[in-house]
Amino acid sequence: MPHLNELQEKFGDKGLSIVGVTSEGSGPTEKWVEEHSMKYAYAYDKSKALFHGVGASGYPSAILVDASGNIAYLGHPGSITAEIVQGALAGALATPIYEWPKELSGAAKDMRKGDLAGALEELGKFGETHADITAAVTAMVKSRVAQLEKARDAGDWLRVENAGETLLKGLGKLEEATTVKGILDTLAKDKGAQAVLKAQKKVEKMFADDIKKSQFDRCEKDLHKICEEHAGTAAERDAKAGLERLKALRAS
C-alpha cells in the first residue's frame, strides 16, 4: 500500500520497520508485491498464527508494535498516521540489529532475548568502536524506564505490572534496575494501587474471551460499578473504554 511505502521512507531511519504478512502462496505474492510496488519487507504466516494471535479479523489490517514490543495500535493500515507512528518510536533503534556489524552478534543475540544488560556488556568490550550503537541501546534503556515512570505517575498500574517485570529482567545489574524495582515495590505495597490494579485486571479479563449477548447487561453493570468505585483512576478509564466497546458490540 503506497501509504506504508511513505511511512517506511519517512521513519525507516528513525526506528520503524514495516513488514507485510500474508498466508498466500509465494508465487502470487511475489507477483502482487511487484504489481503494487510494495517497497517494504514481507514474510509468510502460513498457519495464520500471528494474524489470530493479535486478534485481527479481516484484511487488510495492521498492528503497530512500539519499540518496547507492545502493541500500540490495531486497525486499518490506512488509518495509521505519522503521528501514531511517532508515538511508538520512543527509544527505537535507528539501526536494526540485523544490520549491526558481525562482531556484535553476541550483543544482537542478547537484544533478541530482551537482555539489555547483556547487550550493553557485550558492546562495552569494543570500547568506543561502536559508540553509536551503545548510545542507541543506552537511550532505549532510559526511554523504557521513563515510560514506566510515566505509567506510574498516571496510576496505570496494569501497565506498570506488565511492562515492569519484563524490563526488570532485561536490566539485570544495570543501575536503572533499582528505579524499576522501586516502582514495582510501590505497586506491591500501596493498597490503593493494588485495588486499581485488581479492577483493571477485571476489565481486561471481561474482554479476554467472546462475550455472549446474554452477558452484556451483567458486564455493563460491572463496568459501571468499577467506574463508580474507582472514579478518577486508570480503572475508571479502562472501564469507560470497556463500556464503549460493549456499546459497539451491542450495535453489531
Add this chain to the structure above:
Amino acid sequence: MRNLSFLPLLAPALALAAAAPFALPGSGVGDPLPEAELEGFTQTGATTLSDYAGRAILIEFFAFW
C-alpha cells in the same frame, strides 16, 4: 479467541484508544506482540521477527483483493 469479529465497527473506538495513551480492554492493544514463526522474509536483512527487537514494527496483514 479474542472477541474481535466486530473490528470494522470498532474502528472509531480503536482510533480513540490509539490517540489516548491507553489500551482498549481486550483489543490486544497494550499486550506484547505474540511470538510467531514467520517464514520467507523478503526485501529485508531480517530472517525472524525477533530480528526487529528494539524497533517499532508496523505489521500489515494482507491478502489479495
